[in-house]
Amino acid sequence: MPVDATLPYDDQNIFAKILRGEIPNRTVYEDEWALAFHDINPQAPIHILVIPKGTYVSWDDFSGKASEAEIAGFIRAVGHVAREQGLVAPGYRLLANAGIDSHQEVPHLHVHLFGGKALGPMLMR
Numbered sequence: 001m002p003v004d005a006t007l008p009y010d011d012q013n014i015f016a017k018i019l020r021g022e023i024p025n026r027t028v029y030e031d032e033w034a035l036a037f038h039d040i041n042p043q044a045p046i047h048i049l050v051i052p053k054g055t056y057v058s059w060d061d062f063s064g065k066a067s068e069a070e071i072a073g074f075i076r077a078v079g080h081v082a083r084e085q086g087l088v089a090p091g092y093r094l095l096a097n098a099g100i101d102s103h104q105e106v107p108h109l110h111v112h113l114f115g116g117k118a119l120g121p122m123l124m125r
């Protein structure tokens with residue numbers, strides 16, 4: 001079910017539980033600002049989710065309210081993970097769903113990092 005990303009942050013969402021260590025995850029990277037872990041239902045050979053540690057529902061919420069340090073830390077973490085995964089030379093795709101039309105399912109900002117094969121053109125059906 002897509003979520004209404006204009007609602008206040010719900011600290012019972014699944015990524016909040018992952019950040020609190022209440023639900024296991026396959027972590028690939030963690031620092032002060034971000035956690036990156038394998039998507040449970042991968043859509044590419046490499047499919048990693050990078051989430052900020054702060055409580056932000058969506059890209060809109062984050063870009064409007066996060067501090068400069070949080071934004072820089074999160075963006076740097078996404079780039080770091082892509083480099084660490086060896087994806088710079090072959091290339092990769094980033095995707096952030098925000099709100100109902102995008103079918104965002106988890107109301108904690110996350111960037112999908114896809115790679116590990118030629119991904120082809122992005123298709124909108």
Ligand code: AMP
Pocket residue numbers: 014023025038039040041042049096097103104105106
């Ligand atoms: P979105 O539709 O952009 O909100 O994407 C949510 C993503 O979270 C989907 O790709 C799910 O497969 C993934 N997901 C949901 N629960 C978990 C979990 N416990 N661990 C890892 N990934 C998850």
